[in-house]
Amino acid sequence: MKIAFVGKGGSGKTTLSSLFIRQLAAARLPVIAVDADINQHLGVALGLDEAEAAELPAMGAHLPLIKDYLRGANPRIPSTETMIKTTPPGEGSRLLRICEDNPVYDACARTVPLDDGAVRLMATGPFTESDLGVACYHSKVGAIELCLNHLVDGRAEYVVVDMTAGSDSFASGMFTRFDMTFLVAEPTRKGIAVYRQYKEYAQDFGVPLRVVGNKVQGPDDLAFLRAEVGDDLLVCVGHSDWVRAVEKGRPAPFALLEEANRRALEALHDAADASYEGRDWERYTRQMVHFHLKNAESWGNARMGADLAAQVDPAFVLFEGTATPQPA
Secondary structure (H helix, E strand, C coil): CEEEEECCCCCCHHHHHHHHHHHHHHCCCCEEEEECCCCCCHHHHCCCCHHHHHCCCEHHHHHHHHHHHHHCCCCCCCCHHHCCCCCCCCCCCCCECCCCCCHHHHHHCEEEECCCCEEEEEECCCCCHHHCCCCCHHHCCHHHHHHHHCECCCCCCEEEEECCCCCHHHHCHHHHCCCEEEEEECCCHHHHHHHHHHHHHHHCCCCCEEEEEECCCCHHHHHHHHHHHHHHEEEEECCCHHHHHHHCCCCCCHHHCCHHHHHHHHHHHHHHHHHHHHCCHHHHHHHHHHHHHHHHHHHHHHHHCCCHHHHCCCCCCCCCCCCCCCCC
C-alpha cells in the first residue's frame, strides 16, 4: 500500500507520518518510509539524531544506479541516459517489492529500529548549496517517482511518503501514485486552502483523499473543520505530551502514546487498508503513461534528444503479480 502525507508547511504532516509509521511497525507490518520533503525531518521524527539523519544517503545521488537497475532488459529503453522521472515500466523492466533486497535498497535505504520492529528509511536528500539558483526541487524527488512507477506492493505492506509541503506535489504525476493520501490540516484558513487545492487537483484523477485534523483544541476547531471539509474529515488529533517529549529528545515507549491519539492512528490504518479494495492497476498504469507523455512533450524529448513516447509499452499493465525478470 502506498500512502502519502501532505499538508501546508508546519501543519504537522511529518509528525503524523512518523506516528503512522510507528503504528504500522507496532503491528509488525513491513514498512518503507520515504522523506520526500525539502526539509528533511522524518529521520529525526523516527528517532535518529541530527548526525544520523544527515548521513542518510540521498536517492538523487544514486539516480544512475536506480535507472540502471529498473531499466533491466526493457528493449524500449536503449540507455539509462534517456530515462526520466516518469519513465514507465514495460516488458523486461525490473520491478521493486517492499519485502526484498535489491541494489536500490542497498544504496538508498537504511534500517531504523523502533520500539516494535524496524523500518527501512529512504530520503530524497537535502537541497544543497550547489543546487541554489540552478536546480528545481522536483528534480530531487524524481528518483522517488521512478521507484514508485516500478513498485508492485501488496495489501499488508506499506510505503509511507512524507511529501513536500503545499501543493508542489502536483508539479509531476506523483500525486496519482498513492492508494491513500492523508492531508494534515490545522483548523485555519491557510490549512483549508491547501485542502481545497488538493481536492480540486485530485478529483479528476480519482485520488483518494482524507483529512486528518491536527492541533485541534476544542469543539470550535472541530466544528470549523467539519464545516470546511465535510465527509473528507477522517479523524482529529489533539495535543500530545508523548510527541512533545520526542521533540525534546526524550522519547518514551510508543505504547505510552495517549489512548485518543492511538485510536486516531488506528483509524488511519483502517482507512489505508480499506483503500485496497479500490485499487485499479489498469487506471494506475494509464495515469502513469499519461504523465510520462506530458513530460516527454513539454521538456523530455527536447532534453534527451529522443522521442520518449517510444518508451511506453502499450501491452504492459503493472499489477501485484507482475514478474520481475531475473538477471542472466
